[in-house]
Amino acid sequence: MRLVQVFVPQGDRELVLETADRTGVDYAVSEETSRGEFEAVVSIPVPPAAVEPLLSSFRSAGLAEDSYIVVTAAETIVSNRTTELTGRFGATRISREELQARAEDLAPATSTYVILLVVSTIISTAGLLLDSAATIIGAMVVAPLMGPALAASVGVVVDEDELATRGVVLQVGGLAAAIVTAALVGWLLRGTVLLPPGLDITTIPQVRERITPNALALFLALGSGVAGVISLTRNVGSVLVGVAIAVALVPPAATAGLGIAWGSPMVVVTAGTLVLVNLLSINLTALILLWISGYRPQQTANIERVYGRLRSRVVVLVVAIAVLSVVLGAVTYGTYQSATVEHDIQSELETMSDDPAFAELQFREIDVDYEPHDVYTGTQPSVTVLVERPPGEQEPDDFADRVRDRLESATGVDLQVIVELVDMQRSG
Template identity: 30%
Template sequence: MLHLRLITPADRTSDVVRLIEKTVGTTHLVVLPGAARNPAGDVVLCDVAREAGDELLSSLQELGLDRTGSIAVENIDLSLSKRADKAEAEAPGEGADAVLWEHLTDATHEESTLSVTYVAFITLATMIAACGVVLDNAILIVGAMAVGPEFGPLAGICTAIVQRAPRLALRSLVALLAGFAAAMALTAGFSLFMDAVGLFSKGQLEADRPNTGFIYAPDWFSFVVAVLAGAAGMLSLTSAKSGALVGVAISVTTVPAAANAAVALVYSDTTQAGRSTEQLLLNLLGIVLAGTLTLTAQKAFWRGQHRRQRRQTQQQQGLQG
């Protein structure tokens, strides 16, 4: 269930209340006249089944409530109420499958912003991966994958394509490209320093690496895994199961490939640098493709669910009439 806290202008409260009352899957409606001070107006509280949340939020925005008042949404971890159980049963579909598009857009907007923190995380992840490739240490590679924040901009690109949001697409693309460019440049400098103090060497990079050699050996399996990870990552975001994102992160070799390319360039190994870059691009393409297709399928599925729900409501109203 979701909890909505709305601030409505006094002259729009009745419209908002009617909208909530006719939306299938809502309950626990509370109206507090004149309770809001900034902005001034009434406060309307209600709970709504997650699977009905996106439709209600869209309708509230059509009323202009996001401009004249306020719409705040919270997840309810526990609700002991038969009315809530009834509302969830009446709402179309399953809550775990529901997509809150406004929440997804807001989340990806935040995660796909080129910030100091984002650059720091992707740089540190790339440096950890550089140590992993030189030492042929798979544990360091997995750690670097988990630390890397690159799925945020990738998810932003997928969301922007499906929602036709060019600003989000541009912001995400800038964060992705500039983030990797900065991380690779700083990792190259880090590699030079490590070489100067005798901790990195060209011999280590070009030696037989049974644990990390896959990083610069792109093939169809790399693309297939990236596609599967992209689909899993988008499902994780849309279903609010963020714990699955860790598994997604350590399934693809984006950060390790960038690290391997940076170290290889330092030692003028153009072969490894080129193949690592190919691995990186192959993974990015697979994730974006799968993520976009997953969101498109989810959007089509929920449109079908809501159409069926409307037809059933209209039929019931016709029988009652």
């Protein structure tokens, strides 16, 4: 429930009370004894869904613009009179005014925002280098990205250009700051005793997850945008939703920063693409869902203009996501192909170990060098195979070719095969 308190300017008392009567809400009038600008305070308990139509009624009736209307959340209202009101206003969303106020509150002061985001990025970068999912998730609790992501969409829908612009600037500037911070942290740590010598960041699972994204990554961003709007309009689970939005943005941005520190364009491009796709998807779903939820500008005359702007933004976002999704699709296909080749090689080696044609030889895969981007560059996969054999046994000169022929037949791909022969004995 909400408690709406109207500070009634001198001469507007009857106007306010008549409007409340027409709306069919209960109210109480308190005489105002302040310096004389207001003659009374009218207190009206209503469900959240009734706030917006009530405020619209006051404006339509001509309530002075310099009056105060205060909307507060009531923890508990003990009365059986609320049942009828709740039934009449059955919607669950909050009013436009509350939505705008919450969006403004969720977008913190610039200095606070930057400090929290930098701290979150530092922790996230450490989590990536340590391959610690728990550390990365913990860092997301600190990241204040939910506010700007939703503020931009709310500003567009309710026709508040300042709020929309601030949301966009905070998002773009914040993610740029995250990339720079991660690059700086990576540059400072690289080559120190805190990291293994010659560390290849692409071999770290948490980093690799962000540089080999697939089309399913869209669902995280789209779901985060939907959850963000629901949490904002219904005031539930904002902390957890904020974590989900941050997970979609900060770790990929930190990964792109590490790519800069390690001088790896591939890491920068793939992680940067993931950041952009997630950012645009969150904003797209927020815009659409807010409009579908019924939020409109305060001035009815502006609805058509705002709808036109909204439609243009949606088209731009959809086109941008579609273009970037081509990259995600390419990475998805490349990852699938490289994984398929590796799986087929492993399966064939197991078959060869059991094949009587190879006597007592045992085949072990040591390494398959075939990255997703190799699928498009035409780079030949390189396979290193360890073959265990009984002591003293010699293999024919064309043995490596025979192994390669078997593996190429299984994978359907031309391979470069290196065979390492090792004499093997097992104790009884």
